[in-house]
Amino acid sequence: xxxxxxxxxxxxxxxxxxxxxxxxxxxxxxxxxxxxxxxxxxxxxxxxxxxxxxxxxxxxxxxxxxxxxxxxxxxxxxxxxxxxxxxxxxxxxxxxxxxxxxxxxxxxxxxxxxxxxxxxxxxxxxxxxxxxxxxxxxxxxxxxxxxxxxxxxxxxxxxxxxxxxxxxxxxxxxxxxxxxxxxxxxxxxxxxxxxxxxxxxxxxxxxxxxxxxxxxxxxxxxxxxxxxxxxxxxxxxxxxxxxxxxxxxxxxxxxxxxxxxxxxxxxxxxxxxxxxxxxxxxxxxxxxxxxxxxxxxxxxxxxxxxxxxxxxxxxxxxxxxxxxxxxxxxxxxxxxxxxxxxxxxxxxxxxxxxxxxxxxxxxxxxxxxxxxxxxxxxxxxxxxxxxxxxxxxxxxxxxxxxxxxxxxxxxxxxxxxxxxxxxxxxxxxxxxxxxx
Amino acid sequence: xxxxxxxxxxxxxxxxxxxxxxxxxxxxxxxxxxxxxxxxxxxxxxxxxxxxxxxxxxxxxxxxxxxxxxxxxxxxxxxxxxxxxxxxxxxxxxxxxxxxxxxxxxxxxxxxxxxxxxxxxxxxxxxxxxxxxxxxxxxxxxxxxxxxxxxxxxxxxxxxxxxxxxxxxxxxxxxxxxxxxxxxxxxxxxxxxxxxxxxxxxxxxxxxxxxxxxxxxxxxxxxxxxxxxxxxxxxxxxxxxxxxxxxxxxxxxxxxxxxxxxxxxxxxxxxxxxxxxxxxxxx
Numbered sequence: 001x002x003x004x005x006x007x008x009x010x011x012x013x014x015x016x017x018x019x020x021x022x023x024x025x026x027x028x029x030x031x032x033x034x035x036x037x038x039x040x041x042x043x044x045x046x047x048x049x050x051x052x053x054x055x056x057x058x059x060x061x062x063x064x065x066x067x068x069x070x071x072x073x074x075x076x077x078x079x080x081x082x083x084x085x086x087x088x089x090x091x092x093x094x095x096x097x098x099x100x101x102x103x104x105x106x107x108x109x110x111x112x113x114x115x116x117x118x119x120x121x122x123x124x125x126x127x128x129x130x131x132x133x134x135x136x137x138x139x140x141x142x143x144x145x146x147x148x149x150x151x152x153x154x155x156x157x158x159x160x161x162x163x164x165x166x167x168x169x170x171x172x173x174x175x176x177x178x179x180x181x182x183x184x185x186x187x188x189x190x191x192x193x194x195x196x197x198x199x200x201x202x203x204x205x206x207x208x209x210x211x212x213x214x215x216x217x218x219x220x221x222x223x224x225x226x227x228x229x230x231x232x233x234x235x236x237x238x239x240x241x242x243x244x245x246x247x248x249x250x251x252x253x254x255x256x257x258x259x260x261x262x263x264x265x266x267x268x269x270x271x272x273x274x275x276x277x278x279x280x281x282x283x284x285x286x287x288x289x290x291x292x293x294x295x296x297x298x299x300x301x302x303x304x305x306x307x308x309x310x311x312x313x314x315x316x317x318x319x320x321x322x323x324x325x326x327x328x329x330x331x332x333x334x335x336x337x338x339x340x341x342x343x344x345x346x347x348x349x350x351x352x353x354x355x356x357x358x359x360x361x362x363x364x365x366x367x368x369x370x371x372x373x374x375x376x377x378x379x380x381x382x383x384x385x386x387x388x389x390x391x392x393x394x395x396x397x398x399x400x401x402x403x404x405x406x407x408x409x410x411x412x413x414x415x416x417x418x419x420x421x422x423x424x425x426x427x428x429x430x431x432x433x434x435x436x
Numbered sequence: 437x438x439x440x441x442x443x444x445x446x447x448x449x450x451x452x453x454x455x456x457x458x459x460x461x462x463x464x465x466x467x468x469x470x471x472x473x474x475x476x477x478x479x480x481x482x483x484x485x486x487x488x489x490x491x492x493x494x495x496x497x498x499x500x501x502x503x504x505x506x507x508x509x510x511x512x513x514x515x516x517x518x519x520x521x522x523x524x525x526x527x528x529x530x531x532x533x534x535x536x537x538x539x540x541x542x543x544x545x546x547x548x549x550x551x552x553x554x555x556x557x558x559x560x561x562x563x564x565x566x567x568x569x570x571x572x573x574x575x576x577x578x579x580x581x582x583x584x585x586x587x588x589x590x591x592x593x594x595x596x597x598x599x600x601x602x603x604x605x606x607x608x609x610x611x612x613x614x615x616x617x618x619x620x621x622x623x624x625x626x627x628x629x630x631x632x633x634x635x636x637x638x639x640x641x642x643x644x645x646x647x648x649x650x651x652x653x654x655x656x657x658x659x660x661x662x663x664x665x666x667x668x669x670x671x672x673x674x675x676x677x678x679x680x681x682x683x684x685x686x687x688x689x690x691x692x693x694x695x696x697x698x699x700x701x702x703x704x705x706x707x708x709x710x711x712x713x714x715x716x717x718x719x
Contacts, residue, residue, distance in 0.1 A: 084536070084694040111697055140697050298698045305699065310502050321533045322526040326518055329700045331504050343503055 038417040043386035044284035046416030057421040063122040065091040081319040085144035091133040100181040101130040107188025109295030110136045140302040150306035159196035182207035191217025212379040219394040220365035225337035231289030234282040297332035380405040384412035528637040536693035550683045561605040568604025577619035622651025626717035643709040
């Protein structure tokens with residue numbers, strides 16, 4: 001998903017909202033909070049608004065991405081209704097001379113050239129890297145075109161798919177002789193994926209990554225999805241009032257839309273709408289919840305159709321291009337990631353897993369790789385104390401495991417400060433610096 | 437997920453609609469390989485709804501109720517913003533796919549050439565020119581909606597751009613901060629309380645509805661009567677006019693088929709179109 005529609009209009013919104021939330025915030029928890037340049041103290045707002053453009057790192061060179069698609073896998077069964085996703089697209093930009101290459105893996109439901117991935121690729125490109133953007137294994141196109149199971153979230157299997165895809169892309173890049181080495185970065189779910197890809201690389205040594213960056217990763221997938229599902233409880237009246245909440249957001253947008261002289265209907269107008277009437281914490285959380293719920297609906301339905309699992313679509317019901325599916329969307333929006341976990345994901349993978357459901361949940365987490373992560377000087381983590389996808393204790397785990405390779409900031413919510421000059425200096429510094 | 441719903445091929449196309457379809461279908465037959473044409477045709481023939489797909493190896497299994505069944509999960513008495521009247525959904529879906537293929541194989545390649553051949557300033561002149569002609573439709577509909585002040589503003593805008601902007605190739609009116617509106621006959625009908633009616637996907641033009649489709653025909657007929665470019669007497673002008681209109685409209689529309697990555701893109705576009713039109717009418 002795209003959290004980042006930064007614009008001048010948004011800047012004004014951020015400043016307005018900052019002042020209105022400032023009083024509600026607690027006293028600084030750590031000394032660094034006083035000097036950290038990220039201004040938004042509300043983690044939900046930070047997640048939605050991102051970095052104010054005046055504080056964002058300005059890059060000298062414009063990133064001009066080129067796009068290509070991997071060929072379709074031979075004899076792969078792809079339902080007709082998903083024909084448009086049969087080839088996985090990726091993007092890349094090469095330096096003129098010899099340089100290291102960095103793969104950048106998108107987060108939940110993220111596309112290779114989505115807002116956050118582009119922001120990161122621009123930073124890496126300006127730091128002298130060849131860059132390649134990789135779509136998340138949780139995006140429907142990756143699931144349809146390249147996933148071995150099309151039931152994503154299984155870190156080890158997703159990592160194997162990613163590793164294969166990266167290899168195929170690397171083989172197809174022009175002027176491959178200019179690649180002097182490989183690194184890896186990923187944000188959100190892509191950060192968690194990157195840790196497992198790094199582990200796989202240690203075993204298979206296809207790339208021998210010089211550096212690996214985990215940017216605001218989910219520490220435990222189960223904790224994160226449970227928390228995201230809970231955010232929808234913030235809808236006044238609960239999830240059953242999703243319709244009412246949505247109608248409310250739309251009417252609020254409408255009131256701004258009818259007053260303005262613009263005729264474009266774009267995300268800026270959403271922020272303009274909330275500037276006129278700053279939303280409550282609960283509403284901000286609910287907006288984030290709704291955004292992730294839409295990703296969940298896409299993912300779950302695609303997994304269902306690809307496997308004919310009978311989760312939302314009746315099994316053996318043929319889904320064609322023309323098949324009506326509004327009622328499937330209505331159901332999918334009411335089914336969260338936790339329902340997917342217990343009633344689809346775990347039953348689907350249980351046979352190939354040695355252990356019970358709790359062990360399976362634990363296997364989709366960074367603590368599962370604790371020894372590897374603490375003994376890998378080439379891997380760093382970047383995170384925020386107030387990230388909305390973490391639960392208590394997870395920041396401590398990161399600090400204990402990564403030591404001085406953990407960059408933990410006091411503010412930023414989920415992904416809100418990745419464009420900030422100060423944080424970029426830290427993680428680009430780790431990337432380009434010598435071994436720790 | 438970002439959805440820009442100035443969705444998509446705009447009302448501009450209302451000019452001489454049947455002519456456009458002829459033009460495009462001949463262009464299609466001339467330029468594309470047989471396989472493309474037949475695959476485009478195939479989308480309209482894809483009628484078999486009930487047949488089960490061959491999911492080997494358990495070919496004997498019957499359709500079963502899904503784990504999360506709509507009858508159980510979704511309450512009947514809840515008004516869902518996704519519930520939009522769409523009795524022709526199968527046909528609409530086929531047309532949506534058809535439009536996507538047309539976009540991919542015909543329009544987008546043509547735009548690639550267009551952007552290579554014509555420099556940026558020339559393309560922006562084309563955009564301004566058609567935007568200026570749109571103001572005729574907007575002004576007429578503002579009058580029909582009994583909004584004389586806005587109609588006057590639109591008239592002033594049109595005169596400014598037609599004279600100072602040399603036939604509308606430049607847009608000095610925007611520099612003078614003159615407001616730009618966008619009205620059509622579908623909105624005028626909505627203004628007087630006509631319901632949207634069933635959702636329709638029009639070939640080439642994309643999302644519409646019964647009311648808006650009729651509005652489009654009326655706008656087209658009215659503009660054909662006015663005929664500001666005198667296309668009736670100068671049929672040669674049409675050869676430049678229609679291709680440029682199509683190319684410019686598509687090039688300035690930020691919409692990519694299947695760009696949302698969602699298997700529910702059809703539903704999302706339908707919902708956003710309906711909401712946008714509701715808001716357009718109030719505006």
